[in-house]
Amino acid sequence: MDGAMRTYRNDEKEGAVSDTGYITADGRQIGGTLMELRNITLKFGGVVAIKDISFDIREGEIRAIIGPNGAGKSSMLNIISGFYTPSEGELWYKGAKRPPMKPYEVARMGIARTFQNIALFEGMSVLDNVMTGRLTHMKAGIASQALWWGRARDEEIANRAVVEKVIDFLEIQAIRKTPVGRLPYGLKKRVELARALAAEPSMLLLDEPMAGMNVEEKEDMSRFILDVNDEFGTTIVLIEHDMGVVMDLSDRVVVMDYGKKIGDGPPDEVRNNQDVIDAYLGVAH
Amino acid sequence: MLNDIFIKPFIDMVEAPDFLLQVLWEGLVSGILYALIALGFVLIFRSSRIFNFAQGIMVVFAALTLVGLHAMGVPAWICVILTLGVMFLLAVTIERVVLRPLVGQPDIILFMATIGITLFLIGLGEIIFGGENKVMITEELGIPTDSVVLEPWGGLLILEQKDITAVIVAALLVVALLLFLNKTRMGRAIRALGDDHQAALSVGISLQQIWVLVWFIAGIIALVTGIAWGARAGVSFALEVIAYKALPVLMLGGLESITGAIIGGLLIGMMEKLFEIYWGQPLLGGNTETWFAFVLALIVLLFRPQGLFGERIIERV
């Protein structure tokens, strides 16, 4: 199991920005290390949700995290986005050790995410929801906003243009002005993605973006994820239970079980890993 | 200055321990009464996440009905039963007319609705009973009215028997409620309802039934509170304002905790009295009881956002 994986690991030189990267099966060039998690442990009171896990995420890759329910996948994502602070371990981002940060500071560093249980702003229209994704790019002062003049107005228009692009890209033009509370689940997931994309993140964390979707919708979603990765070179961390999706989309997969890492490597390798089959897949997929 | 704040009050306390005891006792008694009101709140909150602002007016209403019936010449114990009947009708009406159509609405809407109920009951009560202060039928109910005079350290400590009765009744009530909530089928259903309406409905818990039950129990508590408080200060609509005191008690104790309501009540009752007597009156011009409880609760919440005994707020994404 280790042999193949070592090729991808980057734990030799502390804090090194990058080594050469690798080339994926379908011929894409993956860059150096963007983020590295080192010996992360997370405890809630007595419960150990994550136990000493290390892995890295490289620039431009689609990195999947899989594992049974309660394995600690979402918690891992929460650590990356600063919502949980690990009890132990370090997090390196773009070659520097990341100090403890508030979630909003993390978001401002270019890390955007979606949520397992949709976390849209139900009281707002789709457009407004997506616009919130751009809040990190808007700087106008309160006076300017109150008067709707100068910087505030210019920003509003400029950012609206960006948002419209995202809306076009995700094909949700028709529901632009609908309050999100009324949307069906699948569209909500898409709006959530739009909100994350609007931030133009360098790293995108997706927590079960395709749960509760049928195949057709999963296909759509896959297409969006691939396009984002392709067109903007966005690094993607993906948690997903649909093995078809995971195997088809991801470049490398981390497998977790009961808070421990039980596998890490390219999809083909992981799916044949006996530990993974026992703990998660049930049968080989 | 510093001396007045940090040293003198404590010297005063030690120098007149009987007086200190009296202060604590007065605080304890008012604390019990705050706690009783808070209990009514907690019960309803647990079962419906409704922040029942009307609990205060229900106390007034229950007490007025009791006294009003007695004034019509009805024997005291029959008055109690009839009043319970009225409280039951009130519960049924509130459930039918207000709560049922508002199922599933945001908390604040239901909160507002209970303020609407409060106004309605104030108006109705004043029309039926008139606005004057009335005397609680303490003796008729068989509550002893003498006072017990103790002389600790050669000082003086006056305990009213009706206050002692109130303390005992409150304690019994709390134990009964705790048993009911934690050990019975209905109690479990009440707690379930508080967590998730929809899910409770889906397993066949009848909102209507539970709400009527809960509001009725709150009505019983209101009557007990009304008797206890009325015996102390007479019955009138001014009683309604003590309901505000139940708010910090609730917050301090935790909105869904019976134990919290009681402990919060006692704590606030005693602390505010101590503060008023030893700091408020000498240093701040008095009357600090209007806000002390709130500030105290606020400070506690800063350290425990769910109150001392509240359920931990589950925050996950």
Place this chain on the structure above:
Amino acid sequence: EGLSTPNLAYRTGPFAATGIPLMNGQADYMAMLNARDGGIGGIPIDFFECETGYSTEKGVECYEKTKSNAIVSQPWSTGITLQVLPKTNVDQIPILASGYGFSPMADGKVFHWAFNTPLSYWDGASIILKYIKEMGDLSGKKVAFLHLDHPFGKEPLPYLEMKAESEGFELLPIPVGLKEMQNQSAQWLQVRRERPDYVIMWGWGAMNAGAITEAVKTKFPMDKMLGVWWSGHDADLRLVGEDGKGYKSVSWSFPNSDAPVMADVKKLVVDAGKSQTSPEEMDGVFYSRGLVISAILAEGITVAQEHAGKPDISPADLRWGLENLNLTQARLDELGLSGMVPPFSTSCANHTGHSGGWILEWDGAKFVKASDLIMPESEAISELETAKAREYAEANAPWPVNEDCQM
């Protein structure tokens, strides 16, 4: 139709208990005049109430609502009086605040439109202190001043503070918030701790009953507790009955069931079913005081009508009438009010009259007179009045001052 005389009453809320008997007395007197004499000077009195609940906010609303045709307004609260006071110069309607309001209103040169006949709060405080002094020296004593934390309760403070200094007693103000009226345990703990020699009480509404029951409970000697005239309500004392024996309250009115006016009211109003009162209430201090207040107003109207030479008087006419009251003992007897109020008279410069008052004492079942008529110390008071009135005028500039008033 008739002479519009609105009354900003309260029959509801925590102050209703003390308000109702007064309002009933007032209304019944006017109803009696309407029934007996067809009103005053042949014109009926349109006496009607606007409910304030003793809330200043509501009261000001009521004042605005009822002022259009009114020839007088009776705010029934010191707080409301203070708030409508600045408006009186614009609206030019007299304010009749019998036995309450801002004490410097006595100065008619400054307060052209306001009247607090027949006695002001400073007068009341002065009478109480005089009475206490009769029982023994004040200097070195501690006097607690238990008062409603409201303009009403704070009103006597300037005078009491002045006296505390001159007489050498320690004044201990103990405020009772509106929300604590019924639960005064903190205040009475303070009384217990401070052990004052006397408690002077400026209470109203539910505060009275609260204070008296607490006093009984904490075993404060009842005869050392003295209240203003609004704290001497029979029903409040009846709550404690025998235990309240010795409690005192100053008063400028006294019930007299044998007075002719009572017979008229009983016959023409009560028995005719036009009254909301009860026999028990009619014998009480407050009902008769309400009656007296209406009688004072009626007398003002009569005087004004004579002066104006027409029954249908204007507010300005009524002001003249109220400034020229001369209720001699003879006139009082003529009105059938014998023994119910001391004689007094007003003038352009003196809007109060300073009638003097009796100390009443609770004997376990009713209030009885415990003293002869005691007069306030007018000199010191009027000095203070003038000073405070000027101060007020300055703070509210532009404020017209009428220096031409003759004494």
Place this chain on the structure above:
Amino acid sequence: MLYRTAGQFKTSYQADQALFPVRQDAVLLAIILAFAWGGLPLLASEFAFQTLLIPILIYSLAALGLNLLTGFAGQLSLGTAAFMGVGAYACYKMVTLMPWMNPVVAILLSGGFSAGVGVAFGIPSLRIKGFYLAIATLAAQFFLVWLFEKWGWLYNYNASGAIQVPNLTMFGIYVSGPQADSRVQYYVVLAVVMLMTWMCINLTRGTLGRTWKATRDMDIAAELIGINLMRSKLTAFAVSSYVVGVAGALFVFMWRGAAEPNLFDIPLSFRILFIAIIGGLGSVMGNYLGAILIVGLPVVLGTVPEALGIPISSATVEHLNVMIVGALIVFFLIIEPHGLARLWALIREKLIIWPFPH
């Protein structure tokens, strides 16, 4: 077919973001404004100014302030009245300490003080949520009212313990105090309220507004997408308290003429909360509808028995009034929990597709 939005296409984002993208709305508003500035002052009586027009405007503004905090930023506040009080007392102190000050400027500045106090009491919102947060605002409510009562300096040691509005002039005309004319006061209030409303609309539809709404709808998610919750909540407290403070200053200076601490007690807070909720949380227009209802209703109810010639005592009328207001609150909550503004929106939706049912 009157309310047709079809055919009104927007060709630029700017046009789409205009205040009134639908032409009919703009026309309606223009009519209302023309009426408010020109029509009403001619028609209305002194009574109407004092009991309806001026209070409705002021209450609307206060409710708008509260709505920014509770409806837009999701922070429940039960202390509105106290913050109004801060505005009123600040204004009083300013004009008595600096009598040369222009009263309108003083009113606008006084909001700054309540903003400051609002932020102070808003700090706990960073940790405390939902109903628990109500305790912070209640603490403000009770503490501040107590302070207004105990701190003599605030009311210049007046005998009454109340603040009494002095006669103040602007361009030689009395705008406040007993000498001021209702009509003048109405115009001042109308101008201030309009200005504030316009600014609030701008704030709520822009960046700050979205920040607030995100905080309201799901604060955890908001923080995770890059919103600084502390800033979001505290700006909400600041802006809201500012508006509320200005409303408080108007309340006393342009309407009541005097105020004792009790005026700012909790019933007023509730009243404003009613207006905001009945009007519609998260709506600007709703505050006006709510204020019209809550302020207008008792006035109308008060005249009914008289009009019908039913002899009821004034006390009973008062009680019936309280009862009916209570019942109506429940009634309106039931027919549309999201307030009159939502009701209006629904009607609009129906109008747009009219005459088709769906």
Place this chain on the structure above:
Amino acid sequence: MLDAGRTETLLEVNNIEVIYNHVILVLKGVSLSVPLGGITALLGGNGAGKTTTLKAISNLLHSERGEVTKGSIVYRGERVQDLDPAALVRKGVIQVMEGRHCFGHLTIEENLLTGAFTRRDGKAAIERDLEMVYDYFPRLKERRKSQAGYTSGGEQQMCAIGRALMSRPETVLLDEPSMGLAPQLVEQIFQIVKAVNEGEGVSFLLAEQNTNVALRYAHYGYILESGRVVMDGLAADLRENPDVKEFYLGMSDDGRKSFRDVRSYRRRKRWLA
């Protein structure tokens, strides 16, 4: 396998229409029937109206401001759409809601016990069923004392199903049991559904996105799109339908498509002519 034609019909939904908030028309005439002892699947994309249909049956629409404006719902020959949810539970119809909806502050065991709220057959019987549920879901037994709010997604789903079983239902309306669950668990849960169906004779109407699994376990299926039933048939038949294969099972003519290859433009569904 059950033959829909021959068994008794338990539940019948006739041409119902549902409107939310008085304006949003969601179901536009849906009819379906559930046979006794069968597993019936309700398939369809997001927002098709599956949840709405289930809630219409169990009368849970009311609290979401939705109402059935047309059509009828008949259970064992009796019109049930005006009953309250509790009455329906007593009749043996219980819903497991989408998104699990466990009582977060109650322990797992307390959650299960609330399921027996409507039962009147005594403590012992309830105790026995509790053991039965623990037998089906051993994982729940391990976590019986944990607050449900802190358990994982899969455990919560088990808890919700177990809770429904505690009411001794005749029919369970199961909304998206597979959502968010790991593949192994999905299989496991469906196995349990099958076991309960066969062992206890409970009928299931289940709404699912995961067509693949659903059609493997169900006997009969309905496909719902935009508030209308667009297709129905025996599960086995549906599995072979080319449209279902393409759009719901993700199969192209040569086996399973890769999600990487979906970028090409999609075909229109045949039934949306």
